Amino acid sequence: MTKKIFSGTIMVALIIMICCVGLIMGVMYDYLGTQIYLDLENQSQLVQEGMKLSGQEYLDIMKNNPDLTVRVTLIDANGDVLYDTHADETMMENHVDREEIQEAILDGEGRAVRESETMASETRYYALRLDNGQILRVSTDHYSQLGLILDNMGMIVVIVAVLFALAMAISHMVTRHIVKPINDIDLNHPAVGDSYDELEPLLHRINQQNNKIHRQMEKLRRRQEEFNIITESMSEGLLILDQSKEILTHNQSALQILGAEKKSWTGVNALQLNRSEPFRTSVEQALKGIHCRHNLTLGGETYEILASPVMNKDKINGAVLIIMNVTEREVGERVRREFTSNVSHELKTPLTSIYGVSDMLASGIVRQEDVSQFALTIKEESSRLISLIDDIMQLSRLDENQVTQQKEDIDLYLLAGDVLARLQRKADAADITLQLDGSSTMVHGIDYILDEIIYNLCENAIKYNRQGGKVTVFAGYERGTSVLRVTDTGIGIPKEDLERVFERFYRVDKSHNRQIPGTGLGLSIVKHGVAYHGGTINLESSEGVGTTVTVKF
Amino acid sequence: MRNRFDQQLMQLNVELVTMGALCEEALTYAIRALFQKEEGMITRTLEAEDQINQKEKEIEGICMKLLLQQQPVARDLRIISSALKMISDMERIGDQAADIAEIVKYMDRRDMPAPEHLRNMSDFASKMVTDAINSFVNKDLDLARKVILDDDVVDDYFEKVKKDLIEAISRGDWTGEMGGQFYLDTLMIAKYIERIGDHATNIAEWVVFSITGSHPEEKN
Numbered sequence: 023m024t025k026k027i028f029s030g031t032i033m034v035a036l037i038i039m040i041c042c043v044g045l046i047m048g049v050m051y052d053y054l055g056t057q058i059y060l061d062l063e064n065q066s067q068l069v070q071e072g073m074k075l076s077g078q079e080y081l082d083i084m085k086n087n088p089d090l091t092v093r094v095t096l097i098d099a100n101g102d103v104l105y106d107t108h109a110d111e112t113m114m115e116n117h118v119d120r121e122e123i124q125e126a127i128l129d130g131e132g133r134a135v136r137e138s139e140t141m142a143s144e145t146r147y148y149a150l151r152l153d154n155g156q157i158l159r160v161s162t163d164h165y166s167q168l169g170l171i172l173d174n175m176g177m178i179v180v181i182v183a184v185l186f187a188l189a190m191a192i193s194h195m196v197t198r199h200i201v202k203p204i205n206d207i208d209l210n211h212p213a214v215g216d217s218y219d220e221l222e223p224l225l226h227r228i229n230q231q232n233n234k235i236h237r238q239m240e241k242l243r244r245r246q247e248e249f250n251i252i253t254e255s256m257s258e259g260l261l262i263l264d265q266s267k268e269i270l271t272h273n274q275s276a277l278q279i280l281g282a283e284k285k286s287w288t289g290v291n292a293l294q295l296n297r298s299e300p301f302r303t304s305v306e307q308a309l310k311g312i313h314c315r316h317n318l319t320l321g322g323e324t325y326e327i328l329a330s331p332v333m334n335k336d337k338i339n340g341a342v343l344i345i346m347n348v349t350e351r352e353v354g355e356r357v358r359r360e361f362t363s364n365v366s367h368e369l370k371t372p373l374t375s376i377y378g379v380s381d382m383l384a385s386g387i388v389r390q391e392d393v394s395q396f397a398l399t400i401k402e403e404s405s406r407l408i409s410l411i412d413d414i415m416q417l418s419r420l421d422e423n424q425v426t427q428q429k430e431d432i433d434l435y436l437l438a439g440d441v442l443a444r445l446q447r448k449a450d451a452a453d454i455t456l457q458l459d460g461s462s463t464m465v466h467g468i469d470y471i472l473d474e475i476i477y478n479l480c481e482n483a484i485k486y487n488r489q490g491g492k493v494t495v496f497a498g499y500e501r502g503t504s505v506l507r508v509t510d511t512g513i514g515i516p517k518e519d520l521e522r523v524f525e526r527f528y529r530v531d532k533s534h535n536r537q538i539p540g541t542g543l544g545l546s547i548v549k550h551g552v553a554y555h556g557g558t559i560n561l562e563s564s565e566g567v568g569t570t571v572t573v574k575f
Numbered sequence: 576m577r578n579r580f581d582q583q584l585m586q587l588n589v590e591l592v593t594m595g596a597l598c599e600e601a602l603t604y605a606i607r608a609l610f611q612k613e614e615g616m617i618t619r620t621l622e623a624e625d626q627i628n629q630k631e632k633e634i635e636g637i638c639m640k641l642l643l644q645q646q647p648v649a650r651d652l653r654i655i656s657s658a659l660k661m662i663s664d665m666e667r668i669g670d671q672a673a674d675i676a677e678i679v680k681y682m683d684r685r686d687m688p689a690p691e692h693l694r695n696m697s698d699f700a701s702k703m704v705t706d707a708i709n710s711f712v713n714k715d716l717d718l719a720r721k722v723i724l725d726d727d728v729v730d731d732y733f734e735k736v737k738k739d740l741i742e743a744i745s746r747g748d749w750t751g752e753m754g755g756q757f758y759l760d761t762l763m764i765a766k767y768i769e770r771i772g773d774h775a776t777n778i779a780e781w782v783v784f785s786i787t788g789s790h791p792e793e794k795n
Contacts, residue, residue: 297595
């Protein structure tokens with residue numbers, strides 16, 4: 023714009039300059055012509071007077087006088103040249119048809135301009151009819167228009183150059199001045215009224231659009247923020263990819279799960295984030311338009327990748343990957359599978375021996391005196407079955423929270439003493455000393471569940487003890503809470519099993535002909551019972567030294 | 576034009592990462608076939624090796640196209656030339672994993688004498704491969720240099736495995752043709768794993784070269 027205004031102004035200046043020169047030249051030329059004619063008239067008057075006074079002598083003096091600036095010619099009425107200052111009159115042709123002569127013959131005086139032989143020069147003639155009918159003609163050479171220009175060219179060029187430079191400087195200033203307000207417009211906040219009137223509609227429009235853009239940006243920003251808040255608070259990893267597998271969006275959980283550095287991965291190829299087979303397959307399948315789920319194991323945890331294609335009008339635009347931790351689900355499923363297989367096994371073992379024994383009894387191959395022995399086996403196995411089923415029922419009741427009995431205040435210390443008294447016979451048989459410490463402490467709970475907890479813990483302490491060992495039970499207050507602690511001097515629990523002993527049917531001794539009888543449900547019942555009373559259970563054990571179970575209500 | 580070039584370089588990068596991932600898989604499968612005797616692992620190793628060979632050809636094609644069409648210079652040229660070298664190392668890793676799987680196929684199911692060293696060795700080599708690829712993915716110079724140094728550890732493990740085998744032979748744990756076969760197989764596997772460590776080191780060296788433009792200083 024600056025350029026255009028500048029060149030425009032310069033152009034105008036140039037045209038005006040050229041016109042001025044031309045016009046001035048024209049006017050000057052005209053003025054010059056008039057002056058020359060006046061001059062010639064005066065000269066002719068002088069010559070006429072001279073001729074009247076001195077006659078032929080005057081003419082002779084003038085002949086070939088180099089100081090003479092005008093040419094004087096005397097012509098008779100027929101046009102024959104009688105005298106000429108610059109040439110031999112006898113050699114000159116008849117002048118009767120010359121324009122100025124004709125005019126002089128008719129009107130008494132005549133004027134004419136003719137190109138002369140030399141370039142850029144012309145001759146002006148003035149003819150005067152004398153009283154005797156002869157015609158006196160005075161002429162002079164002078165510059166033509168072109169000659170005038172050529173003669174003054176140097177001066178014209180200098181003047182035009184100076185003027186041009188001046189015009190440039192002024193144009194530059196003017197242009198700057200014009201453009202400045204436009205440049206000064208703050209396009210972010212165009213204030214209507216500060217600039218040219220002609221720009222007001224434009225500025226107004228810009229203002230409107232600015233506001234619109236601002237509103238839309240704000241809306242987008244809010245939406246982005248909402249999206250971010252939603253995705254960031256997800257514990258599942260979220261990845262959105264475009265069709266070239268480049269990451270468009272990811273949340274922090276995704277980075278955490280994939281063990282990636284916490285920075286922006288946008289625009290990075292997803293394979294750089296993780297290149298394991300399930301991840302690759304998920305991405306590839308999703309980008310082929312297939313919904314799929316794959317399991318991914320990372321750092322001991324199991325994750326499930328849910329990959330879905332993003333379709334737009336039958337065209338795949340990208341993929342959305344959701345990665346969630348399914349470790350617990352997997353573990354749960356494993357525990358359930360093991361539980362089922364354990365239950366069937368535990369139920370089948372006593373039934374098999376009952377079946378075998380009764381089969382023998384039925385076929386009559388058992389001697390009469392052995393019958394009672396066999397019946398005892400059946401009884402023992404049946405009682406094992408019953409206690410097993412009792413345990414399972416107890417557990418499922420606790421599972422379902424189906425305890426109908428009302429809670430009441432129970433003295434844990436008294437209850438523990440009661441349990442120990444019942445176990446005394448078992449302890450004696452295993453040569454184990456029982457000891458009860460503490461004082462009376464009240465727990466709000468259900469008596470038979472608490473009884474079960476203490477009984478199971480103490481029974482385990484006796485069962486998994488060594489010859490001549492000791493079981494210490496503490497029931498009392500510790501830091502304001504009721505605590506039950508059972509300590510034994512037994513075989514202990516290996517570290518890797520500590521986590522799992524509360525699982526149903528889990529037994530440290532996994533061989534099928536176990537030395538120590540039990541269902542594997544005891545600690546499970548304890549755990550659920552404690553949970554039912556809102557307590558916590560803590561297990562400390564070192565192999566070969568003993569185990570301490572602490573229950574806090 | 577530039578844009579297209581950058582895109583092709585990016586694609587090269589992605590293909591290299593994929594090929595690296597395939598190498599890791601092949602090695603993991605081979606090791607699982609060796610120690611856990613998991614079903615189907617041998618086939619999966621061989622499948623992965625197939626895919627690795629295919630990827631090598633693909634990447635070679637990309638590199639050649641880039642070299643001919645774009646005539647890269649300086650850093651770009653370095654990236655492409657090291658990619659060409661890297662894929663041959665990766666391909667070798669795939670081959671060696673397949674070789675291990677082949678041996679496992681014909682090994683009887685008896686346990687090796689003192690397998691801890693061989694197990695540690697293979698775990699370590701597989702970590703080296705992962706690290707080498709990670710250093711490439713993240714352009715991590717420090718990690719690449721660490722992988723280069725790690726080569727000595729694998730070599731040490733190889734010596735230990737050899738010693739274990741010699742001890743087992745002198746104790747006469749197994750005798751006869753089957754026994755000899757078994758010792759040799761174990762030694763071969765150890766050697767293959769040691770070679771995999773070397774290739775991982777090479778990859779790391781190419782990573783260093785492609786980033787810095789100079790080969791890592793020779794270690795003594």
